[in-house]
Amino acid sequence: MESGIWSLVGAAFHTAMELPVEKRSGFLATLAPEIAEEVAALLDSYEPSAALEPRPLHSAQTGKQYGPYRTTELIGQGGMGTVFRAVREDGEFRQEVALKVIGGHTFDKAAEERFLAERQILARLQHPHIVRLLDGGIAQGQRYFVMELLSGEKITEYCRSRGLAVEGVLRLFLQVGSAIQCAHQNLVIHRDLKPSNIWVTADGIVKVLDFGIAKIVEPELDRREAVTQIRALTLDCASPELVRGEPVTTAADVYSLGLLLYQLLTHVNPQACGDCGLEEALKIICEREAAPVRNVRPELHRDLEAIAMKAMAKKGEQRYASVEQMMDDIARYLEQRPVTARRVTAAYLAGRFVARHKWAVATAVLVAVLVMSGVGAVLWQARKTDRERQLAEKRFNQSRRLIRSMVVDLQEKLKSIPATVAVRKALVEDGVKYLEELSADAVDRPDLLLEIASTYETLGELQGSVSESSLGDFDGADRTYHKGLLLVERLLAANPDHPRAVIEASRLHTNLGFSQSKLMSREKRHEHQVKAAELARKAQMLNPTDRASREFLATSYFHTATARLGQPEELELWSKALEFFQALEKERAGHPNLLRNVALVHKNLAGYWQRKGDPQQSLGHAQRALFIDEELLARNPGDPRAALDVAIDLNALAIALSESGRREDAVPHLRKSIAMRGRLAAQNPQDARYQDRYAFSLLSLGDAMKTSNPKESLQLTSRAVAIWRKLLLSGGPSAVYERFLGQGLAKAGLARKQLGENGCVNFRESWKLLQGVPAEMRRERNVSEDIAVVEREVAGCR
Amino acid sequence: MQVSGGSETINSMPDITGLLQKWSNGDQRSFEELIAAVYDELRLLARRHLSGEAVANTLQPTALVHETFLRMVGLNRTQWGGRAHFFGAAAQVMRRVLVDEARRRKSLKRGGGLEPDELEKALPVMVDSNIDLLDLDMALEEFQAMDPERARLIELRFFGGLSVEEAAAVLGVSTATANREWALVRSWLHRRLQSTRSGMR
Numbered sequence: 001m002e003s004g005i006w007s008l009v010g011a012a013f014h015t016a017m018e019l020p021v022e023k024r025s026g027f028l029a030t031l032a033p034e035i036a037e038e039v040a041a042l043l044d045s046y047e048p049s050a051a052l053e054p055r056p057l058h059s060a061q062t063g064k065q066y067g068p069y070r071t072t073e074l075i076g077q078g079g080m081g082t083v084f085r086a087v088r089e090d091g092e093f094r095q096e097v098a099l100k101v102i103g104g105h106t107f108d109k110a111a112e113e114r115f116l117a118e119r120q121i122l123a124r125l126q127h128p129h130i131v132r133l134l135d136g137g138i139a140q141g142q143r144y145f146v147m148e149l150l151s152g153e154k155i156t157e158y159c160r161s162r163g164l165a166v167e168g169v170l171r172l173f174l175q176v177g178s179a180i181q182c183a184h185q186n187l188v189i190h191r192d193l194k195p196s197n198i199w200v201t202a203d204g205i206v207k208v209l210d211f212g213i214a215k216i217v218e219p220e221l222d223r224r225e226a227v228t229q230i231r232a233l234t235l236d237c238a239s240p241e242l243v244r245g246e247p248v249t250t251a252a253d254v255y256s257l258g259l260l261l262y263q264l265l266t267h268v269n270p271q272a273c274g275d276c277g278l279e280e281a282l283k284i285i286c287e288r289e290a291a292p293v294r295n296v297r298p299e300l301h302r303d304l305e306a307i308a309m310k311a312m313a314k315k316g317e318q319r320y321a322s323v324e325q326m327m328d329d330i331a332r333y334l335e336q337r338p339v340t341a342r343r344v345t346a347a348y349l350a351g352r353f354v355a356r357h358k359w360a361v362a363t364a365v366l367v368a369v370l371v372m373s374g375v376g377a378v379l380w381q382a383r384k385t386d387r388e389r390q391l392a393e394k395r396f397n398q399s400r401r402l403i404r405s406m407v408v409d410l411q412e413k414l415k416s417i418p419a420t421v422a423v424r425k426a427l428v429e430d431g432v433k434y435l436e437e438l439s440a441d442a443v444d445r446p447d448l449l450l451e452i453a454s455t456y457e458t459l460g461e462l463q464g465s466v467s468e469s470s471l472g473d474f475d476g477a478d479r480t481y482h483k484g485l486l487l488v489e490r491l492l493a494a495n496p497d498h499p500r501a502v503i504e505a506s507r508l509h510t511n512l513g514f515s516q517s518k519l520m521s522r523e524k525r526h527e528h529q530v531k532a533a534e535l536a537r538k539a540q541m542l543n544p545t546d547r548a549s550r551e552f553l554a555t556s557y558f559h560t561a562t563a564r565l566g567q568p569e570e571l572e573l574w575s576k577a578l579e580f581f582q583a584l585e586k587e588r589a590g591h592p593n594l595l596r597n598v599a600l601v602h603k604n605l606a607g608y609w610q611r612k613g614d615p616q617q618s619l620g621h622a623q624r625a626l627f628i629d630e631e632l633l634a635r636n637p638g639d640p641r642a643a644l645d646v647a648i649d650l651n652a653l654a655i656a657l658s659e660s661g662r663r664e665d666a667v668p669h670l671r672k673s674i675a676m677r678g679r680l681a682a683q684n685p686q687d688a689r690y691q692d693r694y695a696f697s698l699l700s701l702g703d704a705m706k707t708s709n710p711k712e713s714l715q716l717t718s719r720a721v722a723i724w725r726k727l728l729l730s731g732g733p734s735a736v737y738e739r740f741l742g743q744g745l746a747k748a749g750l751a752r753k754q755l756g757e758n759g760c761v762n763f764r765e766s767w768k769l770l771q772g773v774p775a776e777m778r779r780e781r782n783v784s785e786d787i788a789v790v791e792r793e794v795a796g797c798r
Numbered sequence: 799m800q801v802s803g804g805s806e807t808i809n810s811m812p813d814i815t816g817l818l819q820k821w822s823n824g825d826q827r828s829f830e831e832l833i834a835a836v837y838d839e840l841r842l843l844a845r846r847h848l849s850g851e852a853v854a855n856t857l858q859p860t861a862l863v864h865e866t867f868l869r870m871v872g873l874n875r876t877q878w879g880g881r882a883h884f885f886g887a888a889a890q891v892m893r894r895v896l897v898d899e900a901r902r903r904k905s906l907k908r909g910g911g912l913e914p915d916e917l918e919k920a921l922p923v924m925v926d927s928n929i930d931l932l933d934l935d936m937a938l939e940e941f942q943a944m945d946p947e948r949a950r951l952i953e954l955r956f957f958g959g960l961s962v963e964e965a966a967a968v969l970g971v972s973t974a975t976a977n978r979e980w981a982l983v984r985s986w987l988h989r990r991l992q993s994t995r996s997g998m999r
Binding site for chain 1: 945948981982988992
């Protein structure tokens with residue numbers, strides 16, 4: 001064919017494809033006959049040409065290596081990916097797993113990072129009814145997940161093949177619900193709940209799989225494709241919001257659960273439409289209410305019908321507000337109590353919602369949803385709609401509040417829920433980005449600038465503070481603090497005595513003074529410390545009776561002391577801090593933060609006296625700190641920070657006991673401390689601080705047992721060494737980790753020697769590390785002792 | 799350049815990235831060099847995949863091309879632009895490799911010699927197993943003369959093993975456009991292959 005004609009044919013073909021089938025012949029009639037004929041032939045070929053479609057990208061190859069896993073057998077192939085049986089073999093260890101390769105190849109860095117972050121979140125989902133995600137990664141551009149291998153049948157088949165009675169079905173359904181509930185509490189939405197993702201093992205245990213995987217595949221599809229894709233995969237089980245492309249929340253999972261319950265009870269999928277067209281299918285999902293359950297199975301109880309129909313409401317807000325509520329209703333039915341689904345008054349539901357929900361978890365889930373679907377979109381929308389001048393202000397305040405509440409307040413809440421680091425990190429990074437945009441708009445508004453500066457400060461602390469469990473992004477924290485400082489300095493230039501600005505500047509300098517960032521030199525840090533102390537005194541002078549500024553000065557003494565460890569003025573600084581905090585605490589008896597600060601100073605004093613070689617003084621402070629911290633932990637038993645505080649006190653106590661010659665008395669305290677820290681480290685695998693502190697206690701116990709039980713001592717120190725090695729690799733405050741690693745290796749070498757082995761490798765590495773740590777650390781007594789020991793040993797090795 | 803044992807190491811490779819750069823700057827000669835370099839590598843891989851070593855496996859152009867890419871260019875060293883060019887080139891090379899193999903296979907058959915069963919099974923995997931690879935190549939040749947731009951889409955999808963999205967990135971068009979064009983060329987190809995088949999009968 002001549003290419004001129006061909007290009008006309010091509011254009012006409014595209015136009016015709018956009019038209020509904022019945023209108024196409026009318027369109028063809030308007031074309032020149034030779035073109036119309038060709039286009040008609042091509043249109044006829046379109047459907048059958050699907051056979052030419054190249055095979056899906058994820059190749060169904062077995063024997064292929066994905067990271068440490070080798071695929072051995074193809075188990076199944078679906079729209080979302082290909083599932084293999086696979087093995088992991090290293091040495092004597094062999095593990096059989098299921099390996100799912102998803103999507104096509106990706107070479108998009110952002111998508112890869114998103115995938116890896118998601119994997120972290122999913123890996124934390126541990127629940128008896130959730131198929132464990134063991135691993136995941138990217139091999140040659142293909143993303144894969146590794147899951148526990150399971151055998152069983154789909155829940156629908158299981159129920160049908162065994163002719164399960166209603167009660168048995170509901171018991172299984174409760175297991176499904178508990179899995180979804182656990183996921184929601186961990187900020188994960190399943191998004192693709194359907195019978196083929198819910199399996200029952202031979203012993204009747206439900207296993208739900210593929211949590212959140214739909215989300216990883218979806219963002220890559222554009223809107224139009226998304227519909228086709230969903231059609232190919234899950235249209236039969238999709239929620240209205242999913243097919244409409246709206247943000248998917250936990251309510252979508254509630255819908256899917258309703259649909260599942262309907263199917264389990266009736267063996268009918270009310271949403272299935274066989275060969276009907278896409279339009280029709282979407283209409284069924286979004287508009288047509290399913291036939292009442294009892295139209296299909298009249299013998300079923302009215303309550304069950306009410307539960308299923310409520311969960312399947314087309315509008316999200318008419319469904320159960322949470323999976324928990326839905327499962328409560330199922331449980332009520334099983335106990336023959338009245339169900340809430342049949343008593344729908346708005347006030348009743350609202351009251352119930354508040355009563356039943358722990359606020360933190362509810363918000364956390366909501367925010368996670370927003371973050372996942374992009375807070376950015378929310379803000380961006382807000383910006384777009386306010387071209388007019390007077391709306392700008394409103395938007396600004398909204399955005400500021402949004403950042404505050406989402407990023408900052410929520411962090412506080414998330415911090416006391418274990419294992420939320422990845423979510424927190426994403427939140428903070430988004431926060432910094434939006435603050436930047438906002439500060440450009442607040443140039444001439446001191447109050448807003450201060451607000452923004454203090455938010456920067458909070459974000460910086462979340463990224464990389466030393467005193468709290470942080471995300472360990474020290475360079476990022478540094479940059480964030482400097483952004484805040486820039487704003488405050490601009491304010492102070494215009495008004496040097498602005499009290500809040502003085503305080504804010506001092507706080508930012510304090511943080512920079514503690515910076516662990518590689519970007520910051522020691523001299524620079526010292527400059528910031530001096531500046532911070534100066535400003536703190538100035539703030540108190542501007543406002544001598546004000547409690548807040550006294551508290552601030554006390555904090556400043558505390559921070560300065562921390563920064564001046566080992567310097568002559570250290571003890572005086574601690575004493576001042578203690579004096580101020582105790583006075584403040586007396587005024588507001590029992591205030592938890594003040595109490596904690598008093599305990600913190602005691603802890604540090606215990607450390608001070610230990611370094612000075614006075615175990616009796618040290619013991620006294622450690623006991624006082626422990627007394628306070630145990631009280632605080634009793635008030636809030638689930639708070640990991642409070643638990644760590646107690647664990648640290650126990651350690652300080654043990655060290656003081658051991659150094660006053662009561663080594664045997666020290667051991668039980670150390671064991672208790674280790675157990676607490678081990679638990680915290682396991683609950684927060686990504687949180688450097690908990691790992692570091694765990695290692696520290698292992699080392700302490702190892703040291704205490706070095707003569708009584710050198711074998712266990714070696715095991716403990718080796719575990720500590722391994723942790724610090726890992727922390728060093730992941731990049732943290734390297735001087736601190738190198739010091740502890742060096743000390744740990746020294747102890748390990750000694751234990752080896754005690755056992756008649758050769759400790760030279762350990763000693764040499766230790767020597768090298770300890771040579772590199774900063775002079776003021778080397779001056780500490782226990783470090784200088786270790787250095788002396790190691791030097792002697794290394795000399796003996798030559 | 800290493801003297802022996804060459805093809806497993808990047809050192810022994812010609813400068814693929816450099817060639818890609820030149821080619822994307824419009825230097826046609828470097829494309830020929832590129833083809834020559836990539837061709838050997840791909841043929842080696844194809845042979846290995848087609849040999850008894852991978853009996854139960856199927857030949858996947860995607861896997862081959864990606865594997866080759868990783869070995870020769872490395873994942874982090876090029877931006878997508880470089881990759882796009884690579885996949886464009888690789889699709890053409892793959893086509894040559896596969897068509898050559900198919901020809902060889904045919905001549906073996908005709909010569910009444912060995913019957914390479916594994917080849918038989920493995921080769922036409924990226925298209926419907928009823929389609930003769932040589933027919934496809936011929937049809938594509940014809941299409942190329944008429945519409946070289948869209949022909950690249952066919953090449954990328956069948957021989958480069960790329961998805962519509964990936965092909966769109968290589969061609970620098972939106973996914974939606976690539977989807978529309980793919981519907982057109984797929985229909986054309988189907989019609990053309992049907993007529994070849996009926997013509998032969």
